[in-house]
Structure formats: C-alpha cells, structure tokens
Amino acid sequence: MIFKKENGWFRRRMGQAERLAVQTAPRDPLTPYACSAPAGAGERRLYTALRESIPIIDAAIGKILRLVGSFTIQCDDKNVEYEMNRFLQTVKVNALENGVQSFLNTYLSQLLTYGNAVGEVVLTAGGEIGALYNASLDDVELRETAPLELCICRREAGGCVPVAYPELVLASALDPPPGCARGVSLLHGLPFVSGILMQIYQTIGTNWERVGNVRxxxxxxxxxxxxxxxxxxxxxxxxxxxxxxxxxxxxxxxxxxxxxxxxxxIGSDVQILDSNVPVRQMLEEIVAKLGLPPFLLGLSWSSTERMSSQQADILTSELEAYRRVLNPVIGKICSLWMRLRGLEPRYTIDWNTITLQDEVDMANARLMNARALQIEEQLQKEDGA
Structure with a gap:
C-alpha cells in the first residue's frame, strides 16, 4: 500500500490486482447484485426502544462492554510500542471523549444493538490521525456492489453518495447471513418476548393503580x-x-x-394473578439470548457453585468472540498509524486476561497445583534413588 499526499489528505493507491470471481453469487443481468446494510430506521428504533423499556437488556449490554476489557499493543521496537499505546490512550474520540477504549465501547454497543457499526479515522491537514469518530447508522449505508466488494455511502437529501476515502472508514457486521453485509442484532428475536413482558408489567401497574388506590x-x-x-x-x-x-x-x-x-x-374480592412464573419465563428467554449468567444481572435464581463456574467459562468464550470482532478494527487503526509514519505494521494485540472467578479461589488453585508438582518431583526423586 502506498499513500500519496493530495490536498492535505492521504489517498491510498492500490496495485492492479486480479479481480476475484465468486461462482455461487447471483448473475442475473436484469437484477444487479446489491445488498444494503445496516437495518432500517424502523428496526433500529425498535431495538433502541427495547433498551429503554427493558432495563435488564440495557444493563446486559453495558456489562458486556465492561467485561470485554482493554488491550495494549506489543511491538519489537519498545519506542514504537510506547508511542502507539500513548496515542491509543490520548486520541480524541467524538466531541468529548479521549482514548480508543471510548471509541470501541460505543462501536461495540452499536454493533450489539443494531448488528452493524461504522466508525471513521479522521486525519489532520498534516497527515496524522487526529480523531476517531463513531458514525450514526442513520447517516451511512453499506452497499455490496459485488460479492467481495463493499461501497460505503453517505446519506444526503438527494440520495446516497460514496465517501471519498473509504480506506478511512471502519465497518463491522455481527453474524451476517450468507451473501449479505447486514449484521444480526444481539436483540434479534427479543421484541416478541419483550412485548409480552411489557404487557405484564403494564397490567401490574394498572391493577395496582386500581386496587392499591382504594375506591x-x-x-x-x-x-x-x-x-x-x-x-x-x-x-x-x-x-x-x-x-x-x-x-x-x-x-x-x-x-x-x-x-x-x-x-x-371496589375490587376487594378480585384475585390478582401471580406474575412470578410468566415474568421469570420471559426473563429466562432474554437472559439466554444475551448470553450473560443470571447472577451478573442481579437475578437471584438458584444455582450451585459448579453451575456458576460453568456459566463464567461460557461467558469467557462469548467475550473472546466479541474481541475477535474488534481485532480487525483495532488492527486497521494501528496499521494506518504505523504506515503514516513509514513503519512496517508489525505488532500484536494483547488483551487483558478475563477474570470472572474469585481471586482467592484462583490463588488457592495455584497453591494446590504448586503443592501437587512438588509432591510429584519428590516421588520421582525417591523412585530414582
């Protein structure tokens, strides 16, 4: 990749590579290949309303963002490593934030809620990375003009216009279906269940308004x-x-x-329905879809210590999957930062260890392993003697 400075901006010139042809893609000349993303405005408003109406959904996404954790960049050159990590901690994000972690939190929240996320690397007039920007999905559209080609467009009054520097735009999709760039929201499938739960809550409120305020x-x-x-x-x-x-x-x-x-x-002889069973059934469906253990959401459902440990292990695998989705975004930012300085993009992303277990239990486990190793070494010495 070669960057050429034009009018204070860097435009990427890529070599003429051989175009790949996908054999299984549709080839109807009357219906050109096109798949737009992200989801429609109505669907996005629905998912936003779910987070606002069901507190447990919003709390779960917030906990996922915090549990994913932070990372550092490892390089062979320690000076470059220091400068890059310092840049990632101090880069301007949107209007009021700083640090790449703030950018990734908003990016991942958008990705989980709507299935797609879009961001942008903003360059200064001197050709340096000046800021990171989280784009609203109402302002952009991702169009697949070919099975392996993606056109990033900006929505305007007259339609959609391709952006001038698509290499500076970051885009991701969560579990997209085959042949489409449109991701699937983590909340997909919850509107029906959440509607029943909201109806139960609304009915409880109405009954208490009638019966609690005695007439x-x-x-x-x-x-x-x-x-x-x-x-x-x-x-x-x-x-x-x-x-x-x-x-x-x-x-x-x-x-x-x-x-x-x-x-x-009035209503003293009316028996109010018990809502514990149906509410718990709906919450179980929601918690199963979100992938978080119930105890992390404040739900005191009966569970054994072994079950909680297994749920923590499952959650760890879920968080690692989200990290794999974020790795290309982090890699694109870091590679661009190094190339703008004439450096070869050689680095590794070192995520912090996910610790969901009690520190005391982990220390006891290490102590027991050390004792077992000591006993094995002693037995080997006795056998050799």
Whole structure:
C-alpha cells in the first residue's frame, strides 16, 4: 500500500490486482447484485426502544462492554510500542471523549444493538490521525456492489453518495447471513418476548393503580317506610357529601350515616394473578439470548457453585468472540498509524486476561497445583534413588 499526499489528505493507491470471481453469487443481468446494510430506521428504533423499556437488556449490554476489557499493543521496537499505546490512550474520540477504549465501547454497543457499526479515522491537514469518530447508522449505508466488494455511502437529501476515502472508514457486521453485509442484532428475536413482558408489567401497574388506590362503593338502601322512600334522593346526596368530606386528602374524620348504608371497597374480592412464573419465563428467554449468567444481572435464581463456574467459562468464550470482532478494527487503526509514519505494521494485540472467578479461589488453585508438582518431583526423586 502506498499513500500519496493530495490536498492535505492521504489517498491510498492500490496495485492492479486480479479481480476475484465468486461462482455461487447471483448473475442475473436484469437484477444487479446489491445488498444494503445496516437495518432500517424502523428496526433500529425498535431495538433502541427495547433498551429503554427493558432495563435488564440495557444493563446486559453495558456489562458486556465492561467485561470485554482493554488491550495494549506489543511491538519489537519498545519506542514504537510506547508511542502507539500513548496515542491509543490520548486520541480524541467524538466531541468529548479521549482514548480508543471510548471509541470501541460505543462501536461495540452499536454493533450489539443494531448488528452493524461504522466508525471513521479522521486525519489532520498534516497527515496524522487526529480523531476517531463513531458514525450514526442513520447517516451511512453499506452497499455490496459485488460479492467481495463493499461501497460505503453517505446519506444526503438527494440520495446516497460514496465517501471519498473509504480506506478511512471502519465497518463491522455481527453474524451476517450468507451473501449479505447486514449484521444480526444481539436483540434479534427479543421484541416478541419483550412485548409480552411489557404487557405484564403494564397490567401490574394498572391493577395496582386500581386496587392499591382504594375506591369505595357506598350503597344506601331505603326501608319500606313511605317517608324514607320519599326522601331517599335527598338522603343519598347527604351521604355522598359526607363521604366525600370524610375521604379528603387532609381530612381525618368519621363518617356517620343513618339507615341501611353498605360500604365496600371496589375490587376487594378480585384475585390478582401471580406474575412470578410468566415474568421469570420471559426473563429466562432474554437472559439466554444475551448470553450473560443470571447472577451478573442481579437475578437471584438458584444455582450451585459448579453451575456458576460453568456459566463464567461460557461467558469467557462469548467475550473472546466479541474481541475477535474488534481485532480487525483495532488492527486497521494501528496499521494506518504505523504506515503514516513509514513503519512496517508489525505488532500484536494483547488483551487483558478475563477474570470472572474469585481471586482467592484462583490463588488457592495455584497453591494446590504448586503443592501437587512438588509432591510429584519428590516421588520421582525417591523412585530414582
């Protein structure tokens, strides 16, 4: 790759490589190959509403971002390694943030929520990396003009225009289906389950609004006396006024009535449905889709110590899969930084170790392994003697 400076920007000139032909792609001349990404605006608003309406979904994505952890760059030249890590810690991100970790958190959050994520490396007039920018999916569109070719476009009032420097744009897709650049959101499949859960919550709120804020039915039954029947309407009004006065917010008084008066709380004989079982069933579906152990989300479901350990191991594999998705993005930023300085992009990405187990348990395990090794060495010496 050769970078040539033109008008304060760097344009990448790639050699004329032989174009690859995909045999299994559609070749209908009347219907040109095109697959657009990311998901539509309506679907994105739906996933945003899910995170806003179901707190456990938003909490799970936030925990995934923190559990993925941070990384450092390892190089043979320690001076280059120091400069690169310093750049990654101090690079400007969007308007108010600094550090590549802030960029990756927003990038991964976008990727998990919508299935696609787009970012950009912003260069200065001097040809240096000045900032990293997380692009909104409402402003860009990824078009596959060929099975192995991707065109990055910017949405404008008149349509979509390809960007001038696609080599500076970062794009990723989460588990895209075959033959398409459109990723699949982590929340895919949850709208139906979440809709049932929201309906249960809304019904619980409505029932408590009706039953918790007690309403009373006051019934006056006139006797068979002619005078009582004649003044029944007037007595009912008096009873209504007295009852209204007794039930005022700042009034503490007794209600006194004459005659056959029946007072009953409305809905007192109605049995409210038990929501524990259906709510737990819906939450189990959500937690299974998000891939986090229940105890990390504050759900005190019964689980043994061995089960929690196995869930932690499974979560570790999930986090490593997300790291593999982020590695090309980190690699593109680091390679561009080194090439702009005339360096060969040779480096390794060293992620921090994922520690989900108790430090005390891990220390005890290391101690037991050391003791076992010592015993084995002692036995070998005795056998040799």
């Amino acid at each position: 009373f039915a006051v019934t006056y039954k006139p006797t068979g006396d002619a005078a009582d029947r004649a003044f029944a309407k007037d007595r009912a009004k008096q009873i209504a006024q007295e009852w209204s006065g007794a039930m005022q917010k700042n009034s503490v008084r007794d209600f006194v009535a004459v005659g056959d008066v029946n007072i009953r709380a």
